[in-house]
Amino acid sequence: MRGWMMAAGAVAVLGMAGAAVAQDVVAERRAGLRGMGQTMEAVAATVQSRGDTRALVPRIEAMSAFVQTLPNLVPTASLTPPQPQGTQPGQTRALAAIDSDRAGFQTRTDTMLTALASLKTAAESGSISPDLLRSTGGTCGACHQQFRAR
Template identity: 35%
Template sequence: MRGWVMAGFAGAALAMAASALAAGAADETVLARQTTLKSMGKAFKEIRTIVAANDIAAQRATVVADAAKLKSLAPQPWSKFGPETRGTSVKTEAKPVIWTDAAGFKAAQTKLLAAVDALDAVAAKGSPDEVATKAGDVGKACGGCHKQFRKE
């Protein structure tokens, strides 16, 4: 009998340890996606500031670098919204609709990736008006996703 009790305790301890490891991994995943999204926001904020100042021609190198950074980062965070991240202990702005409307969330991602690609394509040689328009499209894609899928 004692062996069964000990085995039960060992099993429970193992299950708790596995649960803690899974929670830790999910927390790390959320932190990684947040870091990526913050880096994207920082790069885009710099572009928005340059566009608002109508200073694209003078700060072209910065626009090009930030657009390239966005293009590099934009595909990264989406795989880090798996269902295991839904109830982590990390404070997050993600709304539950991310997991209940996966198709809508994927469509928002696709729209953002296309807008970022278009901005990157004109950043180096496009007219200031083209760059401003494409930056506006990125802003609309970001905002559209935030309104539906992010707590403000």
């Protein structure tokens, strides 16, 4: 009897640890996506003002590094459901569709990495066209349409 109680206690502790890990992943994912949005805003402001885009290269590289980790930042336990939907701590807008279509999510990730590589090349040359910026933003938006709740 005592062994069963200890096993049940261990399972409960692991369950709580899993929930804490899921919340940490949600916070990390949210911070990374927020950073991507801020970088895209900075790129847009620089393009609009016809500024030199070379200074944006490190930020674009950071976006690429984050996007490479993104598939690992969406474990099943961090998706809606089972997490309550929203933007508060412990909540997420990432849809469970990610889990049911991991291959599609990976394809979107790869497409974003390709778009960011083009954006980086253009930034290194000192000139990002408005069309390239729109195209890159569209790549972000395509993932949102399929895998993010509004």
